[in-house]
Structure formats: structure tokens, C-alpha cells
Amino acid sequence: MLYRYSAILVPVGALVSRVGDDMAGTAILLFAYAGSAQGDSATVFGLLSVAAAVGGPVFGVWMDRAHSPAPLTLSLIAFTGGLVAIGFCLLHGRGPLAMVIAVLAGLFAPAVAGGWSASLTTDDPTRRRRLALFDASSYSIAGLLGPLLAGLAYVAGGPAAPLIVTVGLLLVGSACAPWTRGPAPARTPRRGGVSIRVSPLADLRSGFGAITQRPRLRWATASSCIAFFGFGMFLVLVPAISTARFGTPAAAGAILAVLAGFALIANAVLARGRGLERPGTALTRATATVGTGILLILIPSPVAALLAAAVIGAGDGPQLAALLHIRHLEAPAGLRTQIFTTGASLKITASGLGALAAGPLSHDGLTAPLVVAAAAHLVSAGVARLAGRALTIRQSPAGARARPRSHAAPRCRRRTLPVPPP
Structure with a gap:
């Protein structure tokens, strides 16, 4: 039963989170357009993207070492809270503070992309290919629905509505994140029968090395x-x-x-x-x-x-x-x-x-x-x-070595047995 819920909630969470993430930039620009921080909105938008380049590897190490969905859930909540704080700062004309928060929130942005992609996997090769196709399609769906929903929300509810819808979608994704499977733990290195603790920096080097x-x-x-x-x-x-x-x-x-x-x-x-x-x-x-x-x-x-x-x-x-x-x-x-x-x-x-x-x-x-x-x-x-x-x-070569054996009956060499003398 738990696996059935996970098989439904994890793809839904990935899709909803990505639609919200795709709306985030447009929502911030529209929110600032009606306020007093129009000049700061583009800078805030850019800082969200730049910070993501730094946060990606660090978030990956955190999630791989935790072997649980907790880092993905907490990162989505932190990113959502950051967007709320950015909106509050832009509303009150505190552009510099909004930029600082954008850098901090952007550190968690890769959770929406890489964190969900790493969770959309299985041991079944056929289902793994289908999940990869769904994963890629979710970006296209988000690119199609994100700007459309932002525009409709702006027309229906004013400049704050797109940001509210964005936060709501990301909260739904955060609620689905606990159903993800944690990354499989790597084999712990041992020396002399004793497990060796690997530092996060060593894991970071291993990731780039891979x-x-x-x-x-x-x-x-x-x-x-x-x-x-x-x-x-x-x-x-x-x-x-x-x-x-x-x-x-x-x-x-x-x-x-x-x-x-x-x-x-x-x-x-x-x-x-x-x-x-x-x-x-x-x-x-x-x-x-x-x-x-x-x-x-x-x-x-x-x-x-x-x-x-x-x-x-x-x-x-x-x-x-x-x-x-x-x-x-x-x-x-x-x-x-x-x-x-x-x-x-x-x-x-x-x-x-x-x-x-x-x-x-x-x-x-x-x-x-x-x-x-x-x-x-x-x-x-x-x-x-x-x-x-x-x-x-x-x-x-691996395919040649791993070729399954035929289930046909094995051939037997003809062998002439000596006939005992009468």
C-alpha cells in the first residue's frame, strides 16, 4: 500500500513543484511591478539562479549522506519560505534585504530539479525509462503551465496572486516529498575490518570525480x-x-x-x-x-x-x-x-x-x-x-558476458561405451 501511494505522490510532487518553480520568477517580477521595487526585481530574479549553481553540489551531498527524504522536504520548505520573505521585503521596499534572501533561497532551488530527478528511479529498467521520460516531460509541462498560470492569477487576483499560487504549489510538492525513497547508501569503505568515516568534502570530490x-x-x-x-x-x-x-x-x-x-x-x-x-x-x-x-x-x-x-x-x-x-x-x-x-x-x-x-x-x-x-x-x-x-x-562486452544461457537441453557428446565380452 505504501509503495502504491509513493508511486503516485512522487511524480505528482515533482510535477507540481516544477510548475511552482517555473512560476516563481514571473511571480516575483509581476509582484514587484505594482510595487516600489521594480528596479530590484530583475536582480532578485538573477540572484535566485546564480545561487543555485553553488547550492546544487552541497544539497546533493546532504541528501546522499542522509539516505532519507528529509533533505528534499526541508529544502522545498526553505525555498518556499524564502519566496514568501522576498515578497514581504519587496512589498515594503526593502530591496537589498530581498537580494540577500534571494541568495539564501537560491541555494535550495536545485532540490526542485535534481532532488526530484534523483528520486524518480527504480530497479526495473522499463519503468526507469518511463520515469526518465516523465521527468523530462514535467519540465515541458511546467514551462507551458507556469507562465500561463502566472498570467491568469495576475488577471484574476492582482499582483500578489501569482506569488500566492506559486507558494501554494510548492507547499503541495513539499507535502509529497516525504514519500520519496531515500538514495541507496553506498558501500562503506573499511580498513582492517573497521568502517572509515568519509567527510562531506570527500563526498563532494567523489561526486565531481564520478x-x-x-x-x-x-x-x-x-x-x-x-x-x-x-x-x-x-x-x-x-x-x-x-x-x-x-x-x-x-x-x-x-x-x-x-x-x-x-x-x-x-x-x-x-x-x-x-x-x-x-x-x-x-x-x-x-x-x-x-x-x-x-x-x-x-x-x-x-x-x-x-x-x-x-x-x-x-x-x-x-x-x-x-x-x-x-x-x-x-x-x-x-x-x-x-x-x-x-x-x-x-x-x-x-x-x-x-x-x-x-x-x-x-x-x-x-x-x-x-x-x-x-x-x-x-x-x-x-x-x-x-x-x-x-x-x-x-x-x-558486459552484454556479451551477461548474455543469458539458453534453456534448451544441452548437447551431449556421443560416447561409445565398451561392450563387455560375452
């Missing part, structure tokens, strides 16, 4: 960082793309909705097939598809912009699903959460750098930054091929 020393995990992580640099650049340009192709920045929502919708469709198709049985190949093809879609935006046509968004979404969903599946396959016991949260932190940082680089490149138009964003994805696809090769090289 990412850098395992070939397919190393190349998959590098590929995702390069791709998210380009994707962060693309996301910043969406309002400008909307203005150039449709004559109004309001169409940016339509572009992102088409992208998220096709990401969900692509993952649904992938779930019915066997594409994730070779996740390295799936990662390569999906990343190249995103780069191709970004290049299509260069065609000066509204129809081409929507078609490009559909192509980008068709690659974005499977790209994240394949990356998460590789992490589930490669993450060693005792370091699982740290692998996911560190990977999430690296992606957030790479996306932020891409967003910063988009500004100087877009002074002379959209062509230069879009070409750079597409080139980043094509380079990322080349790096992902190395992850696919490492996957094949590593799996083939």
Missing part, C-alpha cells in the same frame, strides 16, 4: 552544458523574435507554448518506442534537432517561426529525457543525488552565461546570436556522440 572520470557521464554532462548555453541565448531572444516575425512581443507566449507542446508530443512518441535503449544516440539526434530548429528561425516568416518552435520542441523533450536516463544509468550508489543536482547547477550556470552573451551579440540584429545558439547545439551534438560511443563500448 562526473569527470566516467566517460559517458562526462560527455553527456559536457554536451548538456554546451547545449544549455545556446538554449539560454535562444530564450532571451524569444521576445525579439516575436517582435520581428509577428510585429508584437506578445506572440512570445505562443512560440514557447508550441515549443513545450511539441516537446510533450515527442516524449509521448519516444515512450511508445525504444529510443531510450540507446540514450547516447537519442541525445545526439535530439540536440542536433534543436540546433536545426534554431536555424529555421532565420527565415523571415511567422509560419517559419512557429515551425521552428515545433522542431525545437521535438528535440528538446527527448534531449532532456536521454540526458536524465544516462545519469540514472551512470550515477553510482551514494552519489546519485549529487550527480543530478551538480548537473542541474552546471546547466543553470551555462544557461545564464548564454543569456548574458546574447545581449552584446544582438546589437546588430538576431542573425549573429541565433547562429551562435544553433552552432552551440551542433557542437553539443558532436560531444553527445562521444557519450554514445562510450555507452556502446562499455555496454557491449
Whole structure:
């Protein structure tokens, strides 16, 4: 009975938490828009993302060492409380204090991404692939529903309503977090029959070592960082793309909705097939598809912009699903959460750098930054091929050794027995 509840509540908690997290930035901007701290809202929004890059590895070590859902639950509560405190400070015009709280709250933000991803796993290979697909799809659903709910809440209840809905969703996710399975404990090192206590700093080094020393995990992580640099650049340009192709920045929502919708469709198709049985190949093809879609935006046509968004979404969903599946396959016991949260932190940082680089490149138009964003994805696809090769090289010998024996009756050599003399 407990397993049945866990199988339902854990995916629901992950989805609801991510929708709330996706609403958080928009909610803060809308809340400050009607107050006296409009100039501070963008800085607060940026500090939430920057702090996440530091908090990811530390949160991963904490959760891996605890072997329980308590760190995930407490981190979600702390992140939610931080958003409430930020809203209170912005309401009373205390921008500097809101920035300090944003840094502290951002340290717990990777719990929403990496913490839930590390919990969405099982020993069954088929169900593990399905959970990876759901995990990736939850990001697309959050990207589709988050801004929509924020806008509807703003229209219905005023500037404070989006922040209230965000806090409510995160509290629901916090209530589901205790049902997650804690990370499996690693085998305790022993010396002379005595267990050796490993320090958190040593665990932190082990986590980074696992990412850098395992070939397919190393190349998959590098590929995702390069791709998210380009994707962060693309996301910043969406309002400008909307203005150039449709004559109004309001169409940016339509572009992102088409992208998220096709990401969900692509993952649904992938779930019915066997594409994730070779996740390295799936990662390569999906990343190249995103780069191709970004290049299509260069065609000066509204129809081409929507078609490009559909192509980008068709690659974005499977790209994240394949990356998460590789992490589930490669993450060693005792370091699982740290692998996911560190990977999430690296992606957030790479996306932020891409967003910063988009500004100087877009002074002379959209062509230069879009070409750079597409080139980043094509380079990322080349790096992902190395992850696919490492996957094949590593799996083939093991697969040959682990090939099950046939259940057919064994052959017996004919043997002539001596006939006793009459």
C-alpha cells in the first residue's frame, strides 16, 4: 500500500513543484511591478539562479549522506519560505534585504530539479525509462503551465496572486516529498575490518570525480552544458523574435507554448518506442534537432517561426529525457543525488552565461546570436556522440558476458561405451 501511494505522490510532487518553480520568477517580477521595487526585481530574479549553481553540489551531498527524504522536504520548505520573505521585503521596499534572501533561497532551488530527478528511479529498467521520460516531460509541462498560470492569477487576483499560487504549489510538492525513497547508501569503505568515516568534502570530490572520470557521464554532462548555453541565448531572444516575425512581443507566449507542446508530443512518441535503449544516440539526434530548429528561425516568416518552435520542441523533450536516463544509468550508489543536482547547477550556470552573451551579440540584429545558439547545439551534438560511443563500448562486452544461457537441453557428446565380452 505504501509503495502504491509513493508511486503516485512522487511524480505528482515533482510535477507540481516544477510548475511552482517555473512560476516563481514571473511571480516575483509581476509582484514587484505594482510595487516600489521594480528596479530590484530583475536582480532578485538573477540572484535566485546564480545561487543555485553553488547550492546544487552541497544539497546533493546532504541528501546522499542522509539516505532519507528529509533533505528534499526541508529544502522545498526553505525555498518556499524564502519566496514568501522576498515578497514581504519587496512589498515594503526593502530591496537589498530581498537580494540577500534571494541568495539564501537560491541555494535550495536545485532540490526542485535534481532532488526530484534523483528520486524518480527504480530497479526495473522499463519503468526507469518511463520515469526518465516523465521527468523530462514535467519540465515541458511546467514551462507551458507556469507562465500561463502566472498570467491568469495576475488577471484574476492582482499582483500578489501569482506569488500566492506559486507558494501554494510548492507547499503541495513539499507535502509529497516525504514519500520519496531515500538514495541507496553506498558501500562503506573499511580498513582492517573497521568502517572509515568519509567527510562531506570527500563526498563532494567523489561526486565531481564520478562526473569527470566516467566517460559517458562526462560527455553527456559536457554536451548538456554546451547545449544549455545556446538554449539560454535562444530564450532571451524569444521576445525579439516575436517582435520581428509577428510585429508584437506578445506572440512570445505562443512560440514557447508550441515549443513545450511539441516537446510533450515527442516524449509521448519516444515512450511508445525504444529510443531510450540507446540514450547516447537519442541525445545526439535530439540536440542536433534543436540546433536545426534554431536555424529555421532565420527565415523571415511567422509560419517559419512557429515551425521552428515545433522542431525545437521535438528535440528538446527527448534531449532532456536521454540526458536524465544516462545519469540514472551512470550515477553510482551514494552519489546519485549529487550527480543530478551538480548537473542541474552546471546547466543553470551555462544557461545564464548564454543569456548574458546574447545581449552584446544582438546589437546588430538576431542573425549573429541565433547562429551562435544553433552552432552551440551542433557542437553539443558532436560531444553527445562521444557519450554514445562510450555507452556502446562499455555496454557491449558486459552484454556479451551477461548474455543469458539458453534453456534448451544441452548437447551431449556421443560416447561409445565398451561392450563387455560375452
